[in-house]
Amino acid sequence: MSFDRDLVRSVARPIVLQLVSERPMYGYEIIKVINQRSNNTFQWREGTLYPCLHRLEGEGLVKSEWLVAESGRKRKYYNITRKGKAILAEKEQEWGEFAAAVNSILFGTAGA
């Protein structure tokens, strides 16, 4: 199922922030985790992830570091910053209230 582009873009930031807050992750790993956790409902591509990651890095919400994995591959790992954590907490609360309001209107329930 493909989603509206603007809808995906609006949720991309909190999703990426949440994942890199769990542990440092590289781009391909983030896409894999998103696809897994959404049961392949989301099918993110490079064109969605990397611009989002770079914006977050430009705003100082994540920081990156090139590391060499055990396999010998060098990868760029992203990690959340203190500022990013604060923004993530705000976004989680904002999304919770927003989703509850939308569900309430569309389905007459507060939950999904």
Next chain:
Amino acid sequence: MPQDERITKIINEATEGLRDDEELRLDVKAELASHIDDKVESFKSEGKSEEESVEIALTSFGNASDIATELTRANIRRMKIRSIARLLIRAVLVPLAVAIVLILSVNHCIRLRGTLAFLVSAGAEPQSMIARLNDVLPGTRTPAIADPLLNAQHAFLFEGDPTRGTKAAQQRAIWEADTDSMVYFGNYISCLLSENSDPSLLEEELRLGEILEPDNARYTYALAEILLKRACQTELSSVRNDNGEKKNQTELIINDRNLLDRAMTTFSVALSKPYYKTYASDMLCEQFALLPRPRHFDQHLAQMTFLSSVLHPDIFANRELARAAPEYARLLIHEGRFEEARVFLNAWLPLSLHVLNSSFSIIEVLIASTIAQSGHNSALIYEEVGMQTTATAVREAATRMATPINDWNDRRRERSPASWAPTSGFLQRLLTPFLNQAPTQEDLAPGRNLEYVLFEQMVLSLMLFLFLVLTCACLVISLRWQLKLHSESRPLLILPSWRTVVHVLALTVALPFVAFYLYTRWSGLAGRGFSLSHRFAPVAMEVLLLTVTILFMFAAMAKRAIRTRCTALGIAVPEPGSKRIRWLFVGALFVVWISVLIVRRSEVGRVYLLIVGSTLSIAFLICACLALLKHLAAHPSYGRFHGTLARSAIPFLCAAMIVAALLCQPYLSHQEAAFLNNDPFLRLPHEEKVFTWWETDIVRSLKKKMLSTAASIMQKGPFHNIDETAPDEVPVK
């Protein structure tokens, strides 16, 4: 693994919008390439072929131009910030660092030139120090040079009206601005007397002085001396008396007897005046009140030179009068005018007291003592006329007046400066022989430490200059590869993260300097209880080691940071040098540091330090030349790395120069000012009415003794009250 051309093409297209920031573009390219590689590997692990895996990875990558648009939008803010950062590096950081180093170096060179010239030429003769000060810094008679902040109003008190023809006329302008001030008039008269002024003008001004200040004998003495010079010539010769003792005898060659009588009458008028003042010390105090306390050693030397160039034109004139007086008395006695002659026979005492009372420098006290010695000539004349009792009394009085100076000279000769020489500074070693008591270690510490601070400032300048040379070498390497390589693979200016910069600068610049200061100031291991000249070899070795350690650590860490970044960006990087050699060098540095601490106090240590220091300097120079050649003549396939390394090292070097200068220079300047302020030997008359502290101490002590002697002589009554009459026939020639 060589990258599939299709992957390269799609990545190039996707990052097209980042072309303006080559480092960022390379970074994104490497990230996307890593992503596609992971994807391909994933498909391959599912059993798909290489070709199939690449095909699927590229298809799922999406539209490259759409990605390019998104990536450009996402990175536009970062690109702007990075572009500003690069602009700041080129337009602010590099010029600022170069300016700081050049200003500091040039400033230090100018200041050190004056200081070193003085220190080198002053030699070991304390007596000639003041003369040498004048030779080394001839321009400092005008202290505007010593203090460029002196405003025009203040400068007037030093220079007067510079538009006037002669120095005396210029100084007269100061008095004209405040005609009530006898200090300014006295200063003008000093200038007038020291110049070969027009005699009629001189006489006119001296007569004005007599009108303005009738009780001051100075003007009358000066008038008497002018007349005396015109009336006769005094010739000094050595003769042996009946006992075979060598005596100085003055002979008068008279040109104009009437004029001589006028001169000596004027002299006798001066002798009877209540006081004698030249106002030289008062003028100095007024001038020094306008000068700020010196914050730098060269300013101090300049002010000291100014002090030492204070004019004493009267003292030699007074000595001439003292020499002529007994001979004139002899002439009068020969003419049967004995009672008139008595004034001149006894003139040495009031004249000596006049000079002594107004004296504030050693030279004036010495002249007062010399004048008192002319009492011996008077005693001879008393003897010749048969007045033995008076002769003995006069001789005894003259000898007593000279005793404080003779004792002081004897003590100076007996006291060996060797006991405090190892712990005193250079200037102190010149000045302490004059002192009446041995200086304490507390007295010596500021001057001794001041020399260390001056030396450290010079070393800091040299170190910063070395950083500047390294920056130039990096520029040359960077330009070489920029010209050699085509536009696609030209060297980059890598922008390191602030964390990397702070890490490198803190560990390789700030930490060694702080450690060095702790070692030299607080540890007690550096042996700063001894003077710099006493421990020059170990101190020079310490600063050499500090320089080599800082440069080596800085080069290694900055290179490592840039190399890591180049590797991440996919720039071809040559194999790193052997870690073993690097650690061997670190170990050798450590061993040398320890050995310097151990051997520096032994005699063998000096030879060891000389050998190790020379070896280390030569090895360092050779390594630096080899490194330059290696980066210039590297294989072109690594040209981008070498160029990038050199280009990106420039901001590191500039930041290091700024940090080192800002960390050390204010601290060293503060210490220099504090030591200058606390050094009792170098204190100048900014607050007290004194010459330099050391000289004032001697002058006060000698004056006290001589005045007390004079008081006891006067208590017994003047010599002409001795109950002894002159014989009717006077056998004096």
